[in-house]
Amino acid sequence: MTQVQDSTRTERREGAETPLIQLDHISISFDGGRSRAVDDVSLAVARGTFVSLVGESGSGKTSLLKTINGLVIPFSGHVNIEGRPIPPADHDDDIAAFRRGIGYVIQDVGLFPHMSVAENIAVTPRLLRWPESRVIERVKSLIAMVGLPEDYATRAPAMLSGGQKQRVGVARALAAEPKIVLMDEPFGALDPLTRDTLGRAYRDLHERFGLTTIMVTHDMQEAALLSDRIVVMQAGRVICDDTPRALLTQAPRPEVSDLLNLPRRQAERIRAMIEPEADPR
Amino acid sequence: MNGQIEAALAVLPNYLSQHVVLSVAALVLGLLISFPLAIATVRRPALQTPVLTVASLIQTIPGLAMLALFYPVLLALSAVTTQAFGLKIPALGFLPSLAALTLYAVLPILRNTVAGLTGIEPTIREAARGVGMTQRQRLLQVEIPLAAPVIMAGVRTSAVWTIGAATLATPVGQTSLGNYIFSGLQTENWVFVLFGCVAAAALALIVDLMLALVERGVANRDRRKIISGLAVLLVGTFAAVSPLWSGQKAAYVVGAKNFSEQYILAELMAQRLRAQGARVALQEGLGSAIAFRALSSGDIDAYVDYTGTLWTNVMGRKDTPPRDVMLAELTQWMSRERGVTVLGPLGFENAYVLALRKSRAEELGIRSIDDLARQASGLALGADIEFLDRPEWAALREAYGLRFRQQNAYNPTFMYRALTNGTVDVISAFSSDGRIAADNLVVLDDPRHAVPNYDAVILLAPKRANDAILRQALRPLVGAIRVEAMRAANYAVDRDDDKRGPAQAAEELGRAIGVSP
Numbered sequence: 001m002t003q004v005q006d007s008t009r010t011e012r013r014e015g016a017e018t019p020l021i022q023l024d025h026i027s028i029s030f031d032g033g034r035s036r037a038v039d040d041v042s043l044a045v046a047r048g049t050f051v052s053l054v055g056e057s058g059s060g061k062t063s064l065l066k067t068i069n070g071l072v073i074p075f076s077g078h079v080n081i082e083g084r085p086i087p088p089a090d091h092d093d094d095i096a097a098f099r100r101g102i103g104y105v106i107q108d109v110g111l112f113p114h115m116s117v118a119e120n121i122a123v124t125p126r127l128l129r130w131p132e133s134r135v136i137e138r139v140k141s142l143i144a145m146v147g148l149p150e151d152y153a154t155r156a157p158a159m160l161s162g163g164q165k166q167r168v169g170v171a172r173a174l175a176a177e178p179k180i181v182l183m184d185e186p187f188g189a190l191d192p193l194t195r196d197t198l199g200r201a202y203r204d205l206h207e208r209f210g211l212t213t214i215m216v217t218h219d220m221q222e223a224a225l226l227s228d229r230i231v232v233m234q235a236g237r238v239i240c241d242d243t244p245r246a247l248l249t250q251a252p253r254p255e256v257s258d259l260l261n262l263p264r265r266q267a268e269r270i271r272a273m274i275e276p277e278a279d280p281r
Numbered sequence: 282m283n284g285q286i287e288a289a290l291a292v293l294p295n296y297l298s299q300h301v302v303l304s305v306a307a308l309v310l311g312l313l314i315s316f317p318l319a320i321a322t323v324r325r326p327a328l329q330t331p332v333l334t335v336a337s338l339i340q341t342i343p344g345l346a347m348l349a350l351f352y353p354v355l356l357a358l359s360a361v362t363t364q365a366f367g368l369k370i371p372a373l374g375f376l377p378s379l380a381a382l383t384l385y386a387v388l389p390i391l392r393n394t395v396a397g398l399t400g401i402e403p404t405i406r407e408a409a410r411g412v413g414m415t416q417r418q419r420l421l422q423v424e425i426p427l428a429a430p431v432i433m434a435g436v437r438t439s440a441v442w443t444i445g446a447a448t449l450a451t452p453v454g455q456t457s458l459g460n461y462i463f464s465g466l467q468t469e470n471w472v473f474v475l476f477g478c479v480a481a482a483a484l485a486l487i488v489d490l491m492l493a494l495v496e497r498g499v500a501n502r503d504r505r506k507i508i509s510g511l512a513v514l515l516v517g518t519f520a521a522v523s524p525l526w527s528g529q530k531a532a533y534v535v536g537a538k539n540f541s542e543q544y545i546l547a548e549l550m551a552q553r554l555r556a557q558g559a560r561v562a563l564q565e566g567l568g569s570a571i572a573f574r575a576l577s578s579g580d581i582d583a584y585v586d587y588t589g590t591l592w593t594n595v596m597g598r599k600d601t602p603p604r605d606v607m608l609a610e611l612t613q614w615m616s617r618e619r620g621v622t623v624l625g626p627l628g629f630e631n632a633y634v635l636a637l638r639k640s641r642a643e644e645l646g647i648r649s650i651d652d653l654a655r656q657a658s659g660l661a662l663g664a665d666i667e668f669l670d671r672p673e674w675a676a677l678r679e680a681y682g683l684r685f686r687q688q689n690a691y692n693p694t695f696m697y698r699a700l701t702n703g704t705v706d707v708i709s710a711f712s713s714d715g716r717i718a719a720d721n722l723v724v725l726d727d728p729r730h731a732v733p734n735y736d737a738v739i740l741l742a743p744k745r746a747n748d749a750i751l752r753q754a755l756r757p758l759v760g761a762i763r764v765e766a767m768r769a770a771n772y773a774v775d776r777d778d779d780k781r782g783p784a785q786a787a788e789e790l791g792r793a794i795g796v797s798p
Contacts, residue, residue: 071410092415100413110408114426114502124412172412 018083019044020212021068021180026077028063028236033075037063039236040077047179050206050213052223054259055233061216064233065182068214069102070095081180100124103173103181103211107188109165111157117143117168118153124176142171147201163194170202174209181206183215187222199226220259224248232256285472288782289461294524297480299456301521304447306379308440311386318387319394320420329395336388344449347384351377352453352571359578373571373580374564378450378457385446386439393435397428433496437489444485448477451566452539454575458484463566468541468774468783469694488514533751536581537565538572541774541783542631542713542767546585546737548787553754553796570594573740577619582742583751587631589733591615593672601676601733608736620743624752625759629713629767632735633673636710636722638700649726653707654681661687663696663705673732674709680731713737713764715772737762757796766793 021044028038038060045051053061066072067079070086079086087094111120118139125135143153146167157165166186173181186202187195203226206213217223223230224244231241240252248260322328342350355372362368370376401424409419425432448459461477464470491510498506533554537547544565551561564581573595575581588607592598596614601607612623635650647653653660662685668674669690677683685707691699697716699705710717712724712735739758745751770790773781781789 069411071407096410096413096415096418098413099411104408104411106404106407106411108404110402110404110411112405112408112423112427114423123414127413127418 020047020082021045021214022078022080022083023064023067024078024080026064026067026074026079028060028067028072029075036075036236038074041233041236041238042077043231043238043241045212045214047212048210049229050203050211050215050227051229051231052227053214053216053231053233054218054220054223056218058235059233060236061233062184065184065214065216068180068182069099069104096127100128100176101178101180103176103178105166105169105173105181105183105186107185109157109169111165111168111172113157115157116153117148117155117157117160120157120168121171121175123172128176130176138175139171142175145174145205146171163190163198166190166198170198170205174205177209179210179212181211181213183213185216185218188217188219195222202226221263224260285470285780285782286476288784289473289476292460293480296456296458296460297484298522298524300444300447300458300481300484301518302525303375303378303382303450303455303457304440304444305518307382307386307443307447308436310379310383311439311443312390312436314383315387315391316394319391319398322391322395323398333392333395336391339384340388344381344385344446345452347381348378348449348453349568351380355380356574369578371580372578373454373567373575375455377453378447378455382443382446382450386443389438389442390432390435393438394428394432397431397435398424400431401427430496430500433492433499437492437496440488440492441485444488445481448481452568453571454536454564454567454580456564460565463539464544464783467539467566468544469777470774470780470782472780473782487517491517532560533583534562534564534581536567536572536575536584537563538569538584538586539566541771542711543585544783545770545774545786545790546627548784549758549791550583550585550739550755552784552787552791553758554750557750557754559750559754576740576742577621579742579744582745582748583624583755584740585627585737586740587735587737588626589632589673589735591738592733595619601730603730604734604736607734608738611738615740620746622741622743622746624739624741624755627737627739627758627762627767628760629762629764630734630736631711631713631767633668633671633732634710634712634724634727635677635707636700636717636724637707639721639723641706642723642725647725648723649728650677650681650683650731651728653725654683657683657685659686660706661685661689661704662707662709663689663691663699664709665693665696666690668709676731677727680729713767713771715768715770715775718765718768719772719776737767761794761796762790763794766790769793 023041023043026038026041026043027036029036041060041064043064053065055061063072067074068081068086070089073089087098089095112123115123121139121142122135125138130138139153140150143150148164148167148171152160152164157168160168166189170186173183187198190198199222205211215223215227220230224247227244229242230244230247232239234255240247240256247256318332322332339347352372355370355377359370359372362370405423405427406419409423414422447457448462450457451459451463458477458481461473461480465473465475465477491514494506494510498504498508498510535547535550535554537543547563547565551563554561564575567575567581567584569590572581572584573586573591576584588611591611592607596611602610608623608626615621615623635653637645637647642648645652645656647656664674669688687705689699689705696705696708697720700708700722701720710722710724716722717724739755741748741751767790770786770793773786773789774783
C-alpha cells in the first residue's frame, strides 16, 4: 500500500472532517437556465446531524433535497455522498441501487396501494435481495418501532389513518438500514398532535440508528424542536444556517426572528386568555 | 321453424370453433402489439398523439371494408413473395380476417393501457423512484399492477368488439358465426340470421362476464376471481375449438358466392363429393370477384359461375356471341390462360332479365324488350341495388333506347313486393329465380342479344384439373339441371312458408333431377 492511499483512508476515518453529504455550488433550473429555483447553494452535512431546510413555498428547499437522491438533477454544481459523486441519471440501474441506500419520506407518503403494510415496508430490502427471513424480521421490528399494532402488517394502506400511513412511510424509508434519510414535509399533512408525536418518535429513531437526516419543512417551530441545525432558504438562496438555539436567541434577520418568535407570541396570547391581567402584547 | 333450428345447430360446432379460434388469435395478437406499443408510448410522450390518432383512424374504417381491403393487399403481397421466395400467402380466409380483426383489437387495449399507466398518481411514481426501483421494476411492480384494472377494461372492450366483428369474416372466406347471418340474409332465412346474431351476442356476453370477473379480481387483488374467470375462459375456448382437433382437414373445398342458388349448388356438389367418400368443406358467401380469384389460386377447388360474368369480368370482353360460341371460347380461354377447367354447363341460365307480372304484360301487350321500350316512358322500373350500375343495364338501355318514367332500387325481397303490389311495372330479375314462377311473372325476350348468356358452369381449380374423384362426382350434374328445377329449389329456400335450408333444398334438387347420391 502506498502512502497516498493511506492518507486518504486516514481522512475518511475522521468522519467529522469529511461531511457525509456535500453539496457544491448547486444551481437548479427547470427552464434550461433562464430562471433558477436554487441559486449557487453549497452545504455540508456531517454524519449524525439532523438538518432542517426551512423556507416558504418556492424557496427551492424541496428541489435542493431531491438533488441528494438524484430525483432532481442540478443545472450546475456537484453532489457528493461520502466523497463520491452520485451516479448519473441515465444509468438507471446505478441510480436505482444508489437510492436504495437512502431513506425517503414524502408528505403524501406514496404507499403502494396494491401492497399490504408489510409489503410496503419490505420493498427496498426485497429490491436488495435480502434473505426472506431477514426481511420478515426487519418488517416486524419496524412496525413495532414506529408504534403500529402488530396485526397492521396485513392491512391495505387504504385502511389506515393519515398518521398511521406516515408511520408506515417512515418504516419503509428505514427498512433497508440507510445511513441517510431525506424527508420532504413528512408530517405536514397531519393534525398537530399526531405531528408532534410522530416528529418526536422519529427523532428517537434518528438517535437510535445514528442517522443523518435532512428534513424539508415550512414550519419553523417543528424545525426548532427536532433538528440540530436549521438552514433557512429564500428565493433559491440560503439566508441563514445555524443551530436552533443560536437562531432563537440572536436571529440574524428580522424575517427569521419573526418566524421563530411566532409560536412564543401565540403561546403568550393563549396564556392571556387564561390569565387576563398578564399583557399579551 | 324447428327444422331450421336443427339445421343451424348442426353446423354450430364448426362455425363456433372457427369463430373462437379467429377471435382468440386476433385478441392475443392485438395484446402482443398494443401492450409494448402502449409502454413505448408512455415512455416517449411525443409518440402518444400520433400513435393514438392512427389507432383511432383504423377504428373508424368500417369492419367490412377493412376485411375487404386486406384481400387485395395480401394478394399483392402474395404475388411478391411468390416471385421472391416461392412462398404463397393465402389471401382468403383466416389471414386477412386475422389481420383486420387484430387491427381492431389494438385500439381499446392501447388506449386503456396508456390511460392506466399515465393515470398513476405522481406521488406513487415518486415513491417508486425514491425506494430505488429501476424503470423496469417500477413498470412491473407498481405501474402495471396499478393500471391492471383499466387495462383489463380495455381487454374486455376489445374482446367484445373482436367477437362481434369476427362475424364479418364470412365474405372473405373465413367461416364464422357470420355464416348464419350472411347466408340467412341472402336466402331470407330469418331464423338463421337471428341464430347467428344470438350466438355471437351470447359468446360476447359470456366472454365479457368472465373478463369482468377477472377485472374485478385484478382490482380487488382477489386471486380466486382471476383464476376462476380465466379458467372458465380457457376451458370454454378448448371446448369450443375441440371440433377442429377431432375433424380431419377437408380434402376438397367447394366455394359459393353469396346468394341462395350458389348455396344450394355448393351443397349439392358437396353432397355428391361426400357420397364418393371425400371430406368436403364449404366456403360460402364469397364476393363475386373474390370467388374466381379464390378458385384460380387454389383456395377453393370448385364452384359454379356464369358464362356472361366470366366473359365480361374475367376475360374483359364486350361482345355477346351466341351461347355455344361463347361457351367454347370461354372453355378454351380458361384452360389456356388460367389453367381453370370449365367442366360444363349445368343446363340452366341465371341471366339478368326484365320481368313483368303476366297480367300486366298481357294488358300492355308486351312480349319483348322492344315492346317494352315503346311504352317505357309511362312505366316504372324496380331494380336490385346492383343492377343499375352493371354493364348489362347500360347495354340494354343503349340497345333498346330504354327510358323509364321512374327507376327505383330495392333489396330483392322488396323489389318483388313492389312489383306484385303495383308500385313498379317492370323489375330486373334473375332468370332462375324461384319467384318468377311463384309470382306468375313473364320474362321478356332480348331479340337484340344485348345481354350475354349466363349459363351456369362448374369450374375446377387448376390443381384439380385431372382429379378423378372431383370429376366423377360432379360430371353427372352437367346438363342435368333445367331452369324449372333450379327455380323450384331457389324458391324453396327463398319463400317464407315451409322454408328449406340450402342443404335440404340441395337434397331435394338432387332427387328431382335424378342424381341423388
